[in-house]
Amino acid sequence: MRRFAIGDRVTVRDATTLFHHRTQSYTRGRTGVVVDHRPEWLIPEDEAWQREDGRVEPFYVVRFNQIDLWPDYTGLELDTLESEFAEGWLVPAEGGRR
């Protein structure tokens, strides 16, 4: 069962990391909108250790406004960035659904 629907506002957790995780530091603590669902995949934290029977989570495409990622963004306000996240890295954003 997926926790987030398309259109939900989510914040990337600023979790402590050890080893492999593939969640870029520039996205952590940032808020964006779920724009697409991806399949349930083995998470990188287990895949890195070849744990083929490791934890599987739904993945999401999250779209951020560039000005929310980079305080000194020099492009235009309408510019965006998308990336993929495992469910465990996401929490509902303050203010909930857009």
Added chain:
Amino acid sequence: MSTTHDHDHAPIEAAGEISEFDVLETAIRGLAIEKGLFSPEDHRRFMEWAQRIGPHGGSRLVARAWLDPGFKQRLLADGTETSKEIGIDWLDPTGTGTPSDFTYFYVLENTPKVHNLIVCTLCSCYPRPVLGQAPEWYKTPHYRRRAVRWPREVLAEFGLHLAADVEVRVHDSNQKSRFMVMPMRPEGTEGWTEDQLAAIVTRDTMIGVALPRADWTADRSPVATSR
């Protein structure tokens, strides 16, 4: 021909620094060969095949999508499956998406209001079955760190200036998916065949750092043409 080498330059190094991954790959390949999993000849043939793929598959996908709305719809809905219609099976030959490492393939459609750009900040993920090997600059930390943070400046360095009402949408390919940009069909190509169209869909237009033009193909030398 002189028998002495008396230039005053420093010796040219055949290779740059060896990375940890180079060492790891060499070690594992050596072990696999000793174990009889494959031979050096198998490895050479695979590399020769993998390195000659090129961006022609991607060009074909875009050209056909420009001409066939049904194909375009299927391609945008399921890139991996629709690639088979032009003879590219992301699961062939290894079952794991080799020569790419993953097999979820998404085509990103440019529109008059959205321009897509692909990058992989974490490494150099690239849709190799349809675009071949990534260009050297795509793999550099310089491109990777700047494309997400200063995309308009990076595009300008490639000679691409987009209007202020066009959203630049960067796709940081950080997980299992691989992406390719479907550029918009340019003016001046009315009535063209699929082959003619495919010739102007160059590698860079499918990364998103350039736009196709009716008067430009990748096999033309810019130097020769400007004379």
